[in-house]
Amino acid sequence: MNTIPVAVQLYTLRNETEKDFIGTLKSVAEMGYDGVEFAGYGDLQPQEVKKVLDDLGLKAASSHVPLSYIKEKIDELIETQVTIGSKHIVCPYLMPEERTEQHYKELISVLNTAGEKCAKNDITLSYHNHDFELQLLSNGKTALQTILEETNPQWVKAELDVYWLTYAGEDPVEWLKKYDSRTPLVHLKDMTTDGNREFAELGTGGVNLESILSQGAQSMVEWWIVEQDVCKQSPLASVKQSLAYLQQRK
Numbered sequence: 001m002n003t004i005p006v007a008v009q010l011y012t013l014r015n016e017t018e019k020d021f022i023g024t025l026k027s028v029a030e031m032g033y034d035g036v037e038f039a040g041y042g043d044l045q046p047q048e049v050k051k052v053l054d055d056l057g058l059k060a061a062s063s064h065v066p067l068s069y070i071k072e073k074i075d076e077l078i079e080t081q082v083t084i085g086s087k088h089i090v091c092p093y094l095m096p097e098e099r100t101e102q103h104y105k106e107l108i109s110v111l112n113t114a115g116e117k118c119a120k121n122d123i124t125l126s127y128h129n130h131d132f133e134l135q136l137l138s139n140g141k142t143a144l145q146t147i148l149e150e151t152n153p154q155w156v157k158a159e160l161d162v163y164w165l166t167y168a169g170e171d172p173v174e175w176l177k178k179y180d181s182r183t184p185l186v187h188l189k190d191m192t193t194d195g196n197r198e199f200a201e202l203g204t205g206g207v208n209l210e211s212i213l214s215q216g217a218q219s220m221v222e223w224w225i226v227e228q229d230v231c232k233q234s235p236l237a238s239v240k241q242s243l244a245y246l247q248q249r250k
Helices: 009-020 023-031 046-056 067-072 074-084 101-120 141-150 161-166 172-178 207-213 235-247
Strands: 006-009 035-038 059-064 087-092 124-128 158-162 187-188 223-226
Touching: 006 009, 006 059, 006 235, 009 023, 009 035, 009 235, 023 235, 035 223, 046 059, 046 074, 046 101, 046 207, 059 074, 059 223, 067 074, 067 087, 067 101, 074 087, 087 101, 101 141, 101 158, 124 141, 141 158, 158 161, 158 172, 161 172, 161 187, 172 207, 187 207, 207 223, 223 235
Parallel strands: 006 035, 006 223, 035 059, 059 087, 087 124, 124 158, 158 187, 187 223
Antiparallel strands: none
16 A cells, blocks of 8 residues: 555546646645646646646646547647656546447447557556446446456556445455456545445445555556545545545555
């Protein structure tokens, strides 16, 4: 655990970054985070993003970008990652109409094509799961299994989200073991145990975080990424509390 850096997914702080992008990054740095996972760059140009990160002592862990950008603007995305110092691009989400077997086939083709370009530039392309990819397809496998088995493992990786795996009744540790060395990024999230299964600060819910964290080094995880889609308290307070949980384990 203590050798793997920790970033925060800025989607968690979307309202804060909308009001003050640089100020939010400063708050994250002051908490002790090693880096950030971007979900947009505010109004900053890539060179400006890099300067802010350097000034604050933060690293660009990765960038979430829409599938349409990966399909149509991969060269531009690669150039941006090189500029800001990020080694990872992530496809974060599929719209409801994109969750059909035909769309998954098209997705696999897009990921392979874009992933090959990324690999040639020493960047990895990863797919981030929710719970809907754990539904079975006509081949008897889940959509997530199908995506990972039908893409080139050298070109396409996984950003496993431990909350959504748990939500779908899966064991995140088993997924880390099954796709050993193919999970450079992991979203750390917790889930309430009150039956509502809501998002929670790390260490306050029922996700088996201890086993997940213990598996990280063996599975060659490069970044732990804290994300909390919805926070009942201030999002800044939530991500600070989650980081404190991780820090006390060191």
